[in-house]
Amino acid sequence: MCWVSRRGPIQKAVRLAQRQAARQNLAVTTFSGCLLVTCVALSAGAVEQWGLFEVSFTGPDSGSPYLEVRFSATFSQSNRRIIVPGFWDGGGTYKIRFSPPTQGQWRYETTSNVPELNGKGGVFTVTAPTGENHGPVEVFNTFYLRYADGTPYHQFGTTCYAWIHQTGELQQQTLKTLAASPFNKIRFCVFPKSYAYNQNEPERFAFQRRADGTFDFNRPDPAFWRHLEQRILDLQRLGIQADLILWHPYDRWGFANMSDEEDDRYLRYCIARLSAFRNL
Incomplete structure (x- = not known):
């Protein structure tokens, strides 16, 4: 008291x-x-080391949140401080994601230009990793790769550039095929690809489509991003690293023609949404 x-x-x-x-x-x-x-800080439960801690907040649901709202959180443990960007997830929902690198108690506090999102905080406990959670892959001795816990990682990858833009049935078939394969990494794209063997029109896109068929590069489509995140988690359960291509020129939808400013905002959004997934 x-x-x-x-x-x-x-x-x-x-x-x-x-x-x-x-x-x-x-x-x-x-x-x-x-x-x-x-003196009781808000508690958000427990998460594994290298797991995904996520906290949601309610903020503005009008205007252009993607352009106008600045939102981040500082995570702290003892003298360590890590600043993590937040992101708009549709409507009035805003989220922060963090992959804790160490066990023990962590605190966080938000910073925003919007009062509803500023100065929010809490505490949570990070427990020991379980199962096949070895942490993210990192460079070791310049020429080698290993997981964060020291387990060796010998990369054996494949490409399936547009698999998340196919039908649901084909995506499930891809996951079943990967589960029975020796691959521990797959390379694929955020944006759909248009080339000889891939002419289909995807169900979802990274940005919302206008009535005239063009895309609004100032308004992400949260439904697409949640779908992408689910596929990353599907790969994580299979022990597969997600090697994600953020841009490419094989395009008929206009994504390759975004301005430098639009590219920068898109990159920051990717980092805020996806960097806490340990297999990315």
């Missing part, structure tokens, strides 16, 4: 304390005319 006050009008003190407590993740209650502020 931080403090007890009997001074001044209690309702005014309650309102003042609630505003301050909201910035510091404290609980405010009254008891027998006294104001109690309890």
Whole structure:
């Protein structure tokens, strides 16, 4: 318990304390005319080391969130600080994702140019990895690869550039084929490809389509991104690294013609949404 006050009008003190407590993740209650502020940070449960911690917030659902809202969180453990960008996930939903590199208790606090998303925070516990969770692949001794826990990684990859842009049945067939194969890495694309053996029109695209058939590069389609993330997790369960191509020239939809500014925003969005997946 931080403090007890009997001074001044209690309702005014309650309102003042609630505003301050909201910035510091404290609980405010009254008891027998006294104001109690309890030092209990919001808890978000537990996540494995190198797992995916995700927290959602409610913010603006009008205007152009992709362009206008700046949103990030600082994750801290002892003297370590890691700043992670957040992202808009459609409607009034905003998310932060973080893959904790160490076990123990972590804290986070958000920063935003939007009051509803600014100064939010909490604590969570990171537990030991389980099963086949060896962490992300990293460079070892310049010429080698290994997982973060030291387990050797011997890359044996394949390409399937447009598999997430095929029918659901074909995507499931691809996953079954990969499960029975020796491959531990697959290279594929965010944007669909147009070439001799791939002329189909995908069901989903990274950006929303206008009525005239063109794409609005200032408005991502959250449904596409959630689908992509599900496929990355499907590969993770198979022990397969996702080698993702962010741009390519084999295009008939206009994605290869985005401006430098649009490319930059798209890249930042990819980083915010996807960098916490340990197999990416």
